[in-house]
Amino acid sequence: MAEALDYTDRPWLDPEAEPFIKVQSVSKHFGDFTAVDSVDLDIYKGELFCLLGGSGCGKSTLLRMLAGFETPSSGTILIDGQNMNDVPPYERPVNMMFQSYALFPHMTVWNNVAYGLRRDKVPKSEIQQRVDEMISMVELDQFAKRKPHQLSGGQKQRVALARALVKQPKVLLLDEPLGALDKRLREQTQYELMNIQEQLGVTFIVVTHDQEEAMTLSTRIAVMDTGRFQQIGTPTEIYEFPNSRVVANFIGNANMFEGRIIENGPDHVIVESNDPKCEFFVDHGMSIQEGTKVWVALRPEKVRISKESPANSSANTIRGMVHDIGYLGGTSTYRVQVDGDHMIEITSPNMMRPRDASPPIDWDEEVYLSWDASSSVVLTK
């Protein structure tokens, strides 16, 4: 008997699921500048969706259009089936957590959190209860009477989150939510955010330029560049199966080789790169003509480094010399010079504890680099 597919964690795969947010060919122009260029996007209920991209890629503009601070130049935005184009920010079922937090400086933490409920004319006793609950959820009970300027960065961030969540929005928009926190606090808060999201089941849309943040947080990521989506997919899809050089370079590190298809079999392709001289045997077929110019992306952690020549070495091997070693404790990063002055980056876990302090592979040593036929990604754009 065929097992019924379970889409609860992956609603975007369910052909019958109705998207909660629909962005339909939305553009935004500022004068001559096109910030968002005719994008389409479906986001499902309960997702933690990341808009990832460098500065000026249009991610913040898209978020601001969802919040209602900017109106699309063309296209429509639907939230829960309702057209949002003419709905002002104060009537939308979304709340936003600002990058600067935008806490009201003249109000206490408690009043900041209560602000939204007061605007909705919620009964006093209910405000009291909901604000208290929310403040204890973000563990700020002792700080309820403080003013924002008396709080640390992490505490301010939690107030901003509580203030946006207390109204129980259908969608929470987060603009660089962890940007202003230091590394340690960021990692901790990241998991807190995920827990809260899971607990409340609110749809989160996060804007970030930090790929690590996007990878850990999200169910799906949209990589944005020059106002368009380059790729939309799960963190694994985007990292392991990037669809373009832009995506491969933006998410994680990649060694990029320019080459040509020299053999196209039904179950494999061979790419020849001239600069550096190297052959790639890739273990899947492609609907592509021989002779086509392609790029091969190779992730640093998918390359093996060894002093001895690997067995059956013809394709997927290259010789070089260690130029640099970055010892990071758990892993080491090697920069290996191959065929002239090309540098290939390799990350390798330090699984063995060396007998003495000298590294197993040293500077200026001859090494062989090799990788599996399934490791390299062939890109056509």
Added chain:
Amino acid sequence: MSTPAEEVVAIGEATLKDRILNRLTRLLQDQWKLLVLGIPYAWLLLFFLAPFFFVLKISLAETTIASPPYTPLVEWVDEGIMHVRVVIDNYAYLWEDDLYVNTYLNSLVISVTSTILCLLLGYPIAYAIVRSSHTVKHILLLLIILPFWTSFLLRVYAWMGLLADQGTINDLLIALGIIDEPIRMLYTTFAVYVGIVYTYVPFMILPLYANMEKLDWELLEAAADLGAKPMTTFFTITLPATSPGILAGSLLVFIPATGEYVIPDLLGGGNVLMIGRVLYNEFNANIDWPVASAVAIALLLLLVLPMMLYQHIQAKETENP
């Protein structure tokens, strides 16, 4: 190689030298601090506190026909015997005479009303300047400051020409056939309000502008995002956030407006009683320096006491909110 003992000595010498140097620089720094703080204090002492004590001294004297026209505070009667005469009659006189009490009250009413009018007029102007584009902003600010380049007195005279019975405004209205007889504007309270608001509105706009420049506009977006309509956002966020500017501007208008002399004298004529005019008359027409000084001191107390009280409350609030 040096032995450990030698090293210790070397370190000892180095620290001693460092210590002396440190001491010297600190001493110099202290001297600088003294100098830097001393100059403004000396200025305040010489030009504000000393004149204040002179006026206070005169206010406690009696008027005589002499030069200067008041009795001395301290007299040496005989060798080594000092005779101090303090007269508080002047203050009692201010309190007993309805003229002074009414004039004070009238001054307060006029300056409070003018301050409110300046705020109502200045707030939208400052807001518009802050929200306008970079180039327009500078032009608008220049226009606000422009009147200061002509004499204040000249500008008040210009208003006399505008408001007079045969003045520009009346002439224009008659020529247009809107009125048959000139409306009396000059030498009325209305003219005084026009003059004060016109003169002092830049003093309201500039601090408001400086305050609004610093306003975080994202706060307004945050309020809208949380469900506040534009009006609500204004009263719950914009107004409280700009209250320091409102206060600074209001004080800059209220304080000089209360003691204003030129505007009520030229535009109000004899019809509008304000404390500045009374003070002037006591000094120059009545040559009663002690009473005039008492008027001045009373005015100062009237203005300074509420301000000090306000600052006290403000300081307490910032300490433990």
